Amino acid sequence: xxxxRDYLIPRLVQYVLVIFFGITAVFLIPRFTGQDPVLxxxxxxxxxxxxxxxIAVRKLTETLQELYGLRGTLWEQYVNMWRRVFHLDFGPSxxxxxxxxxxxxxxxxxxxxxxxxxxxxxxxxxxxxLGGIAGYFSSQSWSKILDAVIMVIRPVPHYIFxxxxxxxxxxxxxxxxxxxxMLGRRTVVDLRFVMIILRYSxxxxxxxxxxxxxxxxxxxxxxxxxxxxEDFVQYAQAGGVKERVIISRYVMRNAMxxxxxxxxxxxxxxFSGVLMVEMVFSYPGMGLLLYRAVTRGDYNLVMGIAILSxxxxxxxxxxxxxxxxxxxxxxxxx
Amino acid sequence: xxxxxxxxxxxxxxxxxxxxxRKVIKAVNGVDFAVLRDEVYGIAGESGCxxxxxxKAIFAALExxxxxxxxxxxxxxxxxxxxxxxLAGEARRKLRWTYISYIPQGSMSVFNPVKRLRITFxxxxxxxxxxxxxxxxxxxxxxxxxRLGLTPQVLNGYPHQLSxxxxxxxxxxxxxxxxxxVILADEPTTALDVVAQRAVLQLLRDVQKEFRSTIIVVTxxxxxHAQITDRMAIMYAGRIVxxxxxxxxxxxxxxxxxxxxxxxxxxxxxxxxxxxxPGSPPSLLYLPPGCSFHPRCSEVMxxxxxxxxxxxxxxxxxxxxCWMREG
Amino acid sequence: xxxxxxxxxxxRFAVGFxxxxxxxxxxxxxxxxxxxxxxxxxxxxxxxxxxxxxxGTNAKGQDVFWEATFAIRNSLVVALIAGLVSRVVxxxxxxxAGYKGGVVDRxxxxxxxxxxxxxxxxxxxxxxxxxxxxxTIVNTGLLLAFFGWAWDARTIRAQILSLREREFTQTSLLxxxxxxxxxxxxxxxxxxPLIFSTLISNIAWAIGMxxxxxxxxxxxxxxxxxxxxxxxxxxxxAMLLGHWWxxxxxxxxxxxxxxxxxWLSVSVSEYLDPRMRIQRIGAR
Ligand SMILES: Nc1ncnc2c1ncn2[C@@H]1O[C@H](COP(=O)(O)OP(=O)(O)OP(=O)(O)O)[C@@H](O)[C@H]1O
Ligand SMILES: [Mg+2]
Numbered sequence: 034x035x036x037x038r039d040y041l042i043p044r045l046v047q048y049v050l051v052i053f054f055g056i057t058a059v060f061l062i063p064r065f066t067g068q069d070p071v072l073x074x075x076x077x078x079x080x081x082x083x084x085x086x087x088i089a090v091r092k093l094t095e096t097l098q099e100l101y102g103l104r105g106t107l108w109e110q111y112v113n114m115w116r117r118v119f120h121l122d123f124g125p126s127x128x129x130x131x132x133x134x135x136x137x138x139x140x141x142x143x144x145x146x147x148x149x150x151x152x153x154x155x156x157x158x159x160x161x162x163l164g165g166i167a168g169y170f171s172s173q174s175w176s177k178i179l180d181a182v183i184m185v186i187r188p189v190p191h192y193i194f195x196x197x198x199x200x201x202x203x204x205x206x207x208x209x210x211x212x213x214x215m216l217g218r219r220t221v222v223d224l225r226f227v228m229i230i231l232r233y234s235x236x237x238x239x240x241x242x243x244x245x246x247x248x249x250x251x252x253x254x255x256x257x258x259x260x261x262x263e264d265f266v267q268y269a270q271a272g273g274v275k276e277r278v279i280i281s282r283y284v285m286r287n288a289m290x291x292x293x294x295x296x297x298x299x300x301x302x303x304f305s306g307v308l309m310v311e312m313v314f315s316y317p318g319m320g321l322l323l324y325r326a327v328t329r330g331d332y333n334l335v336m337g338i339a340i341l342s343x344x345x346x347x348x349x350x351x352x353x354x355x356x357x358x359x360x361x362x363x364x365x366x367x
Numbered sequence: 368x369x370x371x372x373x374x375x376x377x378x379x380x381x382x383x384x385x386x387x388x389r390k391v392i393k394a395v396n397g398v399d400f401a402v403l404r405d406e407v408y409g410i411a412g413e414s415g416c417x418x419x420x421x422x423k424a425i426f427a428a429l430e431x432x433x434x435x436x437x438x439x440x441x442x443x444x445x446x447x448x449x450x451x452x453x454l455a456g457e458a459r460r461k462l463r464w465t466y467i468s469y470i471p472q473g474s475m476s477v478f479n480p481v482k483r484l485r486i487t488f489x490x491x492x493x494x495x496x497x498x499x500x501x502x503x504x505x506x507x508x509x510x511x512x513x514r515l516g517l518t519p520q521v522l523n524g525y526p527h528q529l530s531x532x533x534x535x536x537x538x539x540x541x542x543x544x545x546x547x548x549v550i551l552a553d554e555p556t557t558a559l560d561v562v563a564q565r566a567v568l569q570l571l572r573d574v575q576k577e578f579r580s581t582i583i584v585v586t587x588x589x590x591x592h593a594q595i596t597d598r599m600a601i602m603y604a605g606r607i608v609x610x611x612x613x614x615x616x617x618x619x620x621x622x623x624x625x626x627x628x629x630x631x632x633x634x635x636x637x638x639x640x641x642x643x644x645p646g647s648p649p650s651l652l653y654l655p656p657g658c659s660f661h662p663r664c665s666e667v668m669x670x671x672x673x674x675x676x677x678x679x680x681x682x683x684x685x686x687x688x689c690w691m692r693e694g
Numbered sequence: 695x696x697x698x699x700x701x702x703x704x705x706r707f708a709v710g711f712x713x714x715x716x717x718x719x720x721x722x723x724x725x726x727x728x729x730x731x732x733x734x735x736x737x738x739x740x741x742x743x744x745x746x747x748x749x750g751t752n753a754k755g756q757d758v759f760w761e762a763t764f765a766i767r768n769s770l771v772v773a774l775i776a777g778l779v780s781r782v783v784x785x786x787x788x789x790x791a792g793y794k795g796g797v798v799d800r801x802x803x804x805x806x807x808x809x810x811x812x813x814x815x816x817x818x819x820x821x822x823x824x825x826x827x828x829x830t831i832v833n834t835g836l837l838l839a840f841f842g843w844a845w846d847a848r849t850i851r852a853q854i855l856s857l858r859e860r861e862f863t864q865t866s867l868l869x870x871x872x873x874x875x876x877x878x879x880x881x882x883x884x885x886x887p888l889i890f891s892t893l894i895s896n897i898a899w900a901i902g903m904x905x906x907x908x909x910x911x912x913x914x915x916x917x918x919x920x921x922x923x924x925x926x927x928x929x930x931x932a933m934l935l936g937h938w939w940x941x942x943x944x945x946x947x948x949x950x951x952x953x954x955x956x957w958l959s960v961s962v963s964e965y966l967d968p969r970m971r972i973q974r975i976g977a978r
Contacts (some may be wrong), residue, residue, distance in 0.1 A: 050804070055812040062821055069822075138810055184706070188956030190902030192909060193948055196924070200941070268477040269487075269945055271428050273460040273467060273494040282490070283479055290481070298810060305815035307859055323816070327823055327910045335823060341817040362481055362525045 040364055044354045048347055055343040060179040064107065070332045071097045074127065077330065100124045101333060116284070123337035128329040134337035137322060142341065145318035148234060149307045152241035153300075157355050160249025161292055167250070168192065168257030187247040191306040195313030196238045201237060209236050211314075226303055237314045241307060248291065256288040263287075290361050297353040301346050369428035370401040370443060370547055372425060372467075377438035379417075379424040382431075392651045394420035396438060396605035397437070399678065402549070402581055409596030409613065410585045411628060415648055417605040418585045419472055422551045425583070426469045427451040427459060439575070444548070464495050467564075472554045475534050477541070478526035485522040488541060495545055504604035508544065514577060515570060517542050536570050546578045552558025553585045556610050568595055568637075589632050593617055598684070601625045604649050604659035607678060621687040623664050666691060701965055710957035717951055721770055724763035729756065731918050743939050750939035753930045764918040764941050768831050769830040769901055772919065775835025776900035777893050780843040785889060786846040791879065793856025803851065809844035817841065817905070822912035824906070829913040838900045846892040853885050887966045894959035898952050905948065920944045920951075 039172060063070065071094055078093075089326060098104045101124060102113050117123065124136035157308040189197075203211035266283050274283075311320025319338055326334035358364040370406060379395040394417040397522045402408045410418055423433060425440050429452075440451040444466045452463070463469075478487050488508040489501060492681065497503060499562035520538055521529065535555060542550060551570065556564040572595065575582055584596060592599050592613060599616060601609040601624065609622040622625045646663040649655055655662055661671040668690060700708045729736050735755035743750045750756040791802040800873060818841050825837070901920065907913050908921025915922050927933075927941040 035698055043516065047807070051808050051811050051913075054808055058812075058817060059820065063824055064818065172770075184957065184960070188898060189949055189953040190905065190952065192902070192906050193952075196941075196945060197929075197949075200933060201965060230956055264471060264473060265479050267428075267430070269479070269490065270469060271426070272491045273463055274490045275494060278490055282482065282486070287479070287482055301811050301813045304813045308813075308815065312909065323819065327470040327819060327912065328822070332823070337811075339820055342813045342816055345810060347822060350811055360481070362483075363527050366525060366528060 035359070036365065040358065048351045049346050052343060055347070056115075056118060057111075057338055059339045060111060063332065063336075070101060070330075071103060073330065076105060085114075098258045106156065118340060121341070124333045126329040128325060128334070134334050137334065138319075138337055138341055141317060141322045142197035142321050142345075144213070145307060145311065145320065146315065148241070148311070148318060149304060150239060152238045153245065153296075153303055155238075156242045156245030157249055157292070157296060160246035161285070161289060163246070164250035164253030165257050166280070166287060168288075169261060169280050169284055171254065171258055175182045175318070179250075183247045184252055186243060187251060189244070190242065191244060191309045194244055194314060195237070195310045198236050198240055199313055209233075233314075233316065237310045237316045240313075242312050244304065244306070252295065253288060253292060256291060257284055260284050261287045282346065290357075293357055293360065297350045297357075300350055300353070304342060304346050328350070369404045369446075370441075371404050371445075372402040372583070373441045374400050374421075374425065375439045375441070377421070377424055377440065378436040379420055379429075380434060380436055381420075382434055390652060393605050393654065394433075394651055395424060395655075398602075398605075398607055400600055400607060400610060402583060403598075404581060405575075405579055406459055406581045407575060407584060407595055408599045409592040410583065410602055411587060411589055411592055411598035411599060413587055413600035413648055415630075415651070416602045418602055419553055420603070420605075421551050422469070422583070422585055426467060426551055427454065427465075428469070435481070442549075452608055460494075463490065464542075464545045464547060466547060467549045467551070468542040468545075470539055470542045470550065470555055472557075475538075475558075476520070477538055480526055483523060483525055484537065488522060488544070490694075491541060491544060498575060502524045511544055512537075513539055513541075515573060530563070532559050532566055534567075535559060535563070535567050539567070539570055539574065543574050543578065543580070546580070548580060548646070550574065550580050550583075551580060552581045554587070555584065556588065556591055557587060571595065577615075589628050601628065605651060606659065606688065608660065608689070609683075609685075610678070611686045611687075615685055619685075621681060621692055622660075622689050623666055623691075624660050643691070658688075697965070699800055701961060704961045704965070706957040707961035710954040710961065713950055713954035714958065717766055717947070717954070718770075720763050721767035724760070727763060729760050730759065732916050740914075740935075740937060742937075747783055749943050750937070752926065752939070752940045753932070754926065758943050759916050761923060762947060765920050765923045765944060766947060767956050768917060769904060769920040769951075769954065770840070771837045772904050773897040773900040774902075775832060776838035777897040779836060779839035780896055781889060781893055782844070783839070784843040784846040784850055784892065785885075787843065788850025789819045789854055792851040795883075796856065799851075803848065806844040806847050808843070810848075812907055814841050815903075815906070818907070819910060819912065822907055824910060827914075829907075831919070832916060834904060834907065834913050834924040835900070838903055842899060842903075846889075846896060849892060850885060850888065853888050854881060857881055867898070874933055886960070891959050891963045894955050894962070898955045898959075901952060901955075910923065912945075920948050924948075 072096060075093060077092060093106075102110055102117060104110070107114070121135045123138075125131045126134050129137065163179070167179055171175050186194075199211060202208045260283055269279050269283055276305060304314055307318070308320035308323055310316070311318040312324045315321055319342065323335065323338050325331070327337065374576060377395055377398045378393070381392040381394055383390045383392070392668070398421060400500075410421065412418055420433065423429070424435065427440065429435060435452060442449045442451050442462060444462060449462075451459075462641060478484060485508070487504065490505055492504045492508065496507075500508075505522075508522060512519045512521070515536075517536060517540055526534060539552070539555070555571065556567050570583060571584070574580060584591070586592065596612065596613045599613045600607045601616070601622060603624050609616065609620070611626050617629060618626060619627055623626065649659055649662070655671075657672040657674055658664070658676050661667045664671065670690045674690075676690050678686050678688045680686050681692060702711075724731070733756075737747065737751045737755055737757050739751060740754045741747060741751045747757050747759065749762065752758055754759070755784055786804065787802050792798040818837065821837060822834075825833065829837075831859070904913065904919060905921035905924060908915070908919060908925045909928070911925065913919070913922065915925060921944075923944040926940070927944065930940075932938070932941040
């Protein structure tokens with residue numbers, strides 16, 4: 034089938050290639066920069082007052098090299114790394130020694146995925162629906178006002194926008210907590226638990242939905258203004274098809290397709306935004322974990338986060354690519 | 368005979384703001400004619416002379432930047448005269464598809480690309496036929512296609528799955544769903560191969576016979592006019608320069624421009640190279656003074672440069688706008 | 695010049711331009727600063743705005759206003775280095791991929807796509823973490839440049855592809871012009887406006903990225919930039935202590951700077967959009 038050959042297979046190949054090269058890059062970068070994390074850690078321990086005798090230093094070096102997968106030739110290390118990736122074994126975390134990195138990731142990842150998935154979906158839907166309607170009625174004043182507001186919001190980076198919301202709604206006007214949700218053992222999922230999660234997730238999600246939505250809004254508005262001039266829309270208008278049907282089934286439905294492709298393209302950036310927002314609000318996800326790992330020089334953890342994120346994003350992109358033909362018959366029935 | 372559409376002194380211009388400056392493209396510049404019941408009326412002329420604009424005005428589809436500056440278009444539903452431009456929105460919507468219907472230029476792209484054709488047909492039917500269930504409407508659409516000799520199977524497909532010729536024919540079927548009295552067809556055969564062209568022409572003839580509709584065909588292809596139209600008008604730079612029975616126009620073309628158009632047709636056994644009018648069409652922004660055709664005319668006289676020739680009656684049915692035909 | 699006058703008619707361009715000039719002037723003021731940008735305890739600590747210190751002083755004993763002039767200057771330098779260097783890469787890759795096509799195109803675009811799909815930010819963090827001590831202004835700019843070209847290379851390639859379709863490529867090659875002179879004479883003029891508008895948005899991206907790297911402590915924190923200023927204010931609890939002037943200054947400056955840049959780029963790219971162009975020039 035041509036669909037399989039021209040659409041499906043290239044995307045699967047791309048999926049495998051991006052993961053392969055991405056993880057290889059994560060492996061190679063530390064080795065190219067000429068920095069030795071092991072030496073750094075030992076230096077760190079020594080500056081923190083622990084005087085180590087030479088034998089202890091050598092033993093520690095060996096242990097750390099073992100743990101970090103830094104033993105043997107470059108090739109051996111590389112093969113070894115892939116074996117560890119497949120076993121989801123990234124060694125121990127340094128700042129929560131000896132908790133394995135994979136254990137930390139297992140705790141924090143669901144929080145990130147939850148925030149990432151809901152806020153991205155909400156932003157996409159909200160931005161596209163509002164942008165579509167504003168684009169269709171682009172000469173009306175409410176559409177212009179909305180556009181002007183978005184012109185100010187859109188260029189603000191995630192981190193700054195998050196800080197602004199945090200100051201406004203957690204300090205000046207203390208409606209929401211300024212972060213600090215602890216990840217304890219989850220006991221029962223009751224209403225209180227859900228309410229707590231909502232309270233702590235509201236501002237991070239708001240940041241992501243507003244900023245993301247602003248972007249989708251503007252693109253959709255442009256797209257709709259173009260689609261509106263297409264023959265099939267003008268013809269349906271001439272034929273007296275109801276305006277509601279024209280907006281939804283003719284204009285939005287068609288303008289939506291490039292927005293799905295676009296979503297796949299920017300998903301990596303969107304994910305980066307999620308991590309930054311998590312840092313602002315101390316939301317217990319990968320972003321916060323990353324912040325702690327970076328500020329404490331925990332290479333293993335940073336690498337684990339990077340590798341897992343590459344998996345998450347590429348898989349999400351693949352899912353979008355697989356979803357697309359369901360919505361575009363020109364791809365499905367070639 | 369009864370008129371079914373009349374156009375009186377119609378001036379339809381595109382008004383553009385260019386760098387703060389107002390530009391007016393005089394696409395239809397004072398056009399008068401009447402189309403009669405049951406005939407096939409042709410409009411010919413080279414690209415950019417305003418044919419599509421004229422049809423849009425007749426259909427009263429006036430999207431900016433297109434604006435009517437002068438003139439009237441009248442419809443005659445149920446025998447009474449109606450001004451097309453002063454129709455209220457709902458009344459106009461009702462007349463469309465039932466009284467007057469439009470097959471636009473490039474009608475390959477009039478279908479929603481992401482929906483099955485069935486949905487598009489239903490959307491159009493629902494907007495005009497009230498109080499019927501979806502199933503009944505669909506039956507209506509199927510029967511219509513069968514009557515026009517098309518397979519109802521096409522309704523289950525997507526537009527991109529049809530060939531160009533087939534898509535054009537389905538577009539004609541969509542436009543004629545509600546048996547309109549008048550059908551405006553803009554370049555229905557352009558960009559089709561000869562076989563598909565013949566099928567489309569046959570379909571138009573069938574529609575006319577089946578529903579006793581009046582058809583206005585616009586095409587730059589004089590061959591099509593010879594095959595299908597009863598009467599025709601020749602347009603040049605936004606004006607009608609000649610009008611008459613098609614057979615008269617081909618037998619005795621009066622305007623030099625008409626003669627060029629006919630000479631440029633390939634003839635069987637004719638080895639001469641085709642001769643089209645020299646030069647290029649004028650800019651509708653800056654029309655030449657006098658007769659717009661004079662810069663390209665081989666028989667130009669002094670008078671042609673000074674004054675615009677009016678459309679003059681030569682006999683019962685033949686009119687021409689040319690100073691050579693004075694007296 | 696004609697184009698510039700046309701652009702100034704757009705209020706977004708005018709406003710963006712004016713604010714950018716003001717910020718540039720502020721950055722220039724840093725050369726006349728009475729204080730050293732790095733040293734601590736030059737003025738009393740934690741003072742609210744007064745005539746003497748119009749934006750107050752911070753917990754490090756520095757004047758916030760003069761610190762901000764340095765911060766803008768350094769942030770602009772980082773962003774300009776990132777923007778300009780990545781333009782070189784983006785233009786080379788875009789031209790090469792678009793002009794050569796075939797395998798070259800597929801490989802280069804594969805690399806660009808790969809860079810787009812993976813969360814680049816994490817790779818950036820990983821590298822910055824390893825280079826931490828070396829993260830001076832110049833190096834930060836270069837690092838951002840290294841990761842900031844993929845999207846724009848794609849855009850430029852698309853433009854080259856559409857230029858290649860036009861006939862002057864054929865006629866020019868047939869009349870014996872070398873590829874190089876063809877590219878420089880025929881393509882560059884057409885792509886310069888596009889390169890300019892990608893430059894503006896890339897600069898904005900770099901400014902935002904520098905802030906995040908600073909928050910993570912991955913640049914030299916003693917050098918004042920918009921990012922490090924914010925980092926100090928946040929880690930020293932300016933929010934909690936109510937030292938709003940310290941945290942509001944970098945926030946406000948960043949927002950103004952980025953909004954100004956964004957309005958400029960929107961205005962320019964709308965001006966360049968062929969569809970809009972045609973509307974301006976009109977038919978025939
Ligand atoms: N939307 C528009 N805005 C501005 N000018 C237009 C527009 N549509 C058409 N024109 C101009 O009006 C003139 C007449 O156009 P029109 O489409 O009516 O010509 P036509 O005879 O149908 O030509 P063709 O055979 O190419 O279809 C042309 O000069 C064209 O450039
Ligand atoms: Mg036309």
